[in-house]
Amino acid sequence: MSARLPRDLHPVAWWVWALGLAAAASQTTNPLVLLTIVGVATCVVMARRSDQPWARSFRLYVIVGVVIVVLRVLFRVVLGGGVESERVLVNLPQIPLPDWVLGIRLLGPVTQEAVLAGFYDxxxxxxxxxxxGAANALANPKRLLRSVPAALHEIGTALVVAVTMVPQFADSARRVRMAQSLRAGDTRRFGRLRRFLLPVLEDALERSMHLAAGMDTRGYGRSGGVTTRERWTTGALMLAGLGAICVGVYAGLDTTAPRVLATPMLAAGVAVAIAGLVGAGRRVSRIRYRPDPWRAPELAVMASGLAAGALMWWVARHQVPTAFPDLVSWPTLTTAALVAATVGLIAAPSAPEPRMAQVST
Structure with missing residues (x-):
């Protein structure tokens, strides 16, 4: 019964769920599947977001997504679609370019396939x-940083500024808009934008910096009693592991490289990097007040996101026409693709209701 009381779900569970949906989206260009995933993310956010400032940032990510689609289609129209077809929608005058820019053209005929290719991408x-954006709206960024391994606490100040910038931007925009509505000012469009944008950016960055300064004042990520030898050993292990991982990834992508430099080198790099992280974490002593629990709702939310990514990976390998439809026919949906796109909805009923902020009266 206590598991269903209002409480904040573990932030790592929300991020794993969101990354699973993102992995599923990266495996397809089918607009029906992609729009379904967007709908799933939106429904879960509407059902399980709290009234905290970071929960209002989801709208900004949706606006950014719309801008991305519009810009991608415009690039296809302006720079040439690269898809030759007889289905010409608009025949724009083409601007001649010098010979050293072969493969690029400005304007010219706009084909249906070029527009659809830009829209799909x-x-x-x-x-x-x-x-x-859904993960950022659902997960508490401050509590997320408490889950960061101890070895990574040295970059926690930079992380807290980066993670909280967009949520603080949404809250700052709301407060600045309310303040400016109470007083008169420049009525020109550019003047209103300048009066609105500059205070919002300044306030959002200042609040994030104040949070980082508060964490630094309280000793966030501080370590003591570390000898120079231990510090050099930890740094050497981290650099060696990173170098081995880079070599392993490159050898895995390059089929002409020796196979001993692929998977074995990658595994060795991961092992050395983990050893470096463990050694760095031992010199950071910290305690946790009321640590976030891992219960059945967290596992169910994570499982729904991972299932979406795994199912869409299977669809991309075994149902290629569904995952990557052509540009001349209407995209289709199969049962596996539909299940992969909608399984993320399990997170909404599985997660408990979020704890709302206390309103003083």
């Missing part, structure tokens, strides 16, 4: 951005 990127 832009919609896939926009869906990934919206999924990340």
């Amino acid at each position: 832009g919609l896939r990127l926009a869906t990934i951005v919206i999924c990340v």
Whole structure:
């Protein structure tokens, strides 16, 4: 019964769920699947977001997604679609370019395939951005940083500024809009934008910096009693592991490289990097007040996101026409693709209701 009381879900669970949806979106260009994933993310956010400032940032990510789609289609129109077809929608005058820019043209005939290709690519990127926005709107960024491994606390100040910038931007925009509505000012469009945008950016960055300064004042990520030898050993392990991971990834992508430099080198790099993280974490002592619990709702939310990514990966490998439809026919949906796009909805009934902020009277 206590698991269903209002409480904040573990932020890592929301991020794993959102990254699973983003991974599913990256495996397809089918607009029906992508729009379904966007709808799933929107429904879960509307059902399980709290009244905290970061919960209002989801609208900004949706606006960014719409802008991405529009810009991607415009780039296809202005720079040439790269898809030759007889289905010409608009025949714009083409601007001649010198010979050294072969493959690029300005304007010219706008074909149906070029517009659809830009729309499909832009919609896939926009869906990934919206999924990340859903995680940012559902997960408490301050509590998320408490879950960061101890070895990474040295970059926590930079992380807290980056993670809280967009949520603080949404809250600052609301407060500045309310303040400016109470007083008169420049009525010109450009003047209103300048009076609105500059205070919002300044306030959002200042509040994020204040949070980072408060964490630094309280000793966030501080370590003591570390010898120079231990510090050099930890740094060497981290650099060696990173270098081995880079070599392993490059050898895995390059089929001409020796196979011993692929998977074995990647595994060795990961092992060395983990050893470095463990060594760095031992020199950071910290305690946690009321740590976030891991219960059945967290596992169910994570499982729904991971299932979406895994199912869409299977669809991309075994149902290629559905995952990557052509540009001359209407995209289709299969049962597996529909299940992969909608399984993320399990997160809404699985997660408990969020704890709302206390309103003083």
